[in-house]
Amino acid sequence: MSKTAAPASAAGQIPAQPGPPSLRWQARRRRPGVLALAAALIAAGAVGNYWYWTQNGQRTPVLVMARDVAAGTVIQDADLAEASVALDPALKAIGTGQRAQVVGKRAAVELLPGALLAPGQITSRTLVRQDEQLVGLNLKPGQMPDSPLKPEDQVQVVFTGDSGATTPGKNGKPGQDSGPATVDARIVRVGTKQDSTGQQVIDVAVKSADGPRLAAQAAAGTVALAVKAASGAGS
Numbered sequence: 520m521s522k523t524a525a526p527a528s529a530a531g532q533i534p535a536q537p538g539p540p541s542l543r544w545q546a547r548r549r550r551p552g553v554l555a556l557a558a559a560l561i562a563a564g565a566v567g568n569y570w571y572w573t574q575n576g577q578r579t580p581v582l583v584m585a586r587d588v589a590a591g592t593v594i595q596d597a598d599l600a601e602a603s604v605a606l607d608p609a610l611k612a613i614g615t616g617q618r619a620q621v622v623g624k625r626a627a628v629e630l631l632p633g634a635l636l637a638p639g640q641i642t643s644r645t646l647v648r649q650d651e652q653l654v655g656l657n658l659k660p661g662q663m664p665d666s667p668l669k670p671e672d673q674v675q676v677v678f679t680g681d682s683g684a685t686t687p688g689k690n691g692k693p694g695q696d697s698g699p700a701t702v703d704a705r706i707v708r709v710g711t712k713q714d715s716t717g718q719q720v721i722d723v724a725v726k727s728a729d730g731p732r733l734a735a736q737a738a739a740g741t742v743a744l745a746v747k748a749a750s751g752a753g754s
Contacts, residue, residue, distance in 0.1 A: 578603040580615040581635055588630040590670050591646060591708025591722060596622045599636070611637055627670060629709065646707040646722070652730030653707065653722055656737050656744065660717040663744040668721060672706040673747040676723065676733060680741030701745075702729045 585600040599622070601615045613621060613636045627642040647653045656676070668674075678700040702725050710720035721744065725733055736742050 577605055579606050579612070581606070581612040582615055582618060582621060584630045584632050584634050584636060586632050587711065588626045589708060589710050590626050590629045592626050594621055594624055594626060594630075594641065598630075604635070610635070611639075613638060613641075629711070647724050650727050651724045652727050652734075653724055654704075654730055654733045654737055656721045656723060656742055657740070658719055658721055658742075658744060662742065663719070663721065664746055666746070668706055668709050668744075668746070670706055670708060674704050674706055674723065675745045675747060676702045676704050676725070676736075677743045677745055678702075678736050678741060679743050680736060680739060702726075702733050704733075 580601060580603050583600050583602045584598060586598055588594060588598050596618070599618060601618075604612075606612060621636065621641060624641045624643050625646070626640065628640050630636070630640060704723035704725045706721060707724050708722035710722075712719040723733075733742070
């Protein structure tokens with residue numbers, strides 16, 4: 520009886536092993552919203568780096584005011600402080616290296632605490648010139664204009680008292696054409712206005728011959744201030 524023999528494998532041949540399942544690579548789809556968010560974050564980071572660089576990489580040491588200094592007042596070292604700020608190229612400020620040159624000069628305008636100090640805000644001019652006297656006027660509201668006053672303003676001090684407060688008329692005697700006595704003056708310092716009373720001290724320079732008379736009227740409180748029109752005004 521014949522038997523069918525199973526076919527023999529070739530000598531030395533290793534049976535084929537089942538291979539691993541094929542790997543399926545699929546390209547990831549990037550959502551447009553994710554791409555936009557990434558771009559926004561990158562842009563924000565760039566802007567932040569630029570801001571940090573401009574604020575911290577280009578800072579300049581400058582002088583600032585430590586306390587209020589009225590116009591015409593001599594600047595003391597204690598009036599000044601130092602700060603490091605990022606300056607606009609158009610802004611002119613006095614550097615800390617010029618501190619010694621600033622001390623001893625006068626404030627040309629009122630200087631407020633925390634304000635940067637600019638070259639145009641200080642002056643080396645003296646308050647009183649030759650043949651002039653300095654007189655302080657302690658004025659209340661109604662004795663001076665409400666508009667801001669500043670050094671070098673040309674003003675007229677009017678005597679409002681009865682004694683010696685009128686000028687003679689054309690015939691040398693008081694008449695209809697007579698008026699209150701006046702003194703021409705130049706403002707050299709404007710004090711700080713008092714919050715409670717509104718009073719303000721205005722220092723004026725007058726001719727030496729007018730100084731004593733004006734000082735007497737100022738002490739009695741019988742003066743008022745009128746501001747002259749600027750040269751060329753209304754033309």
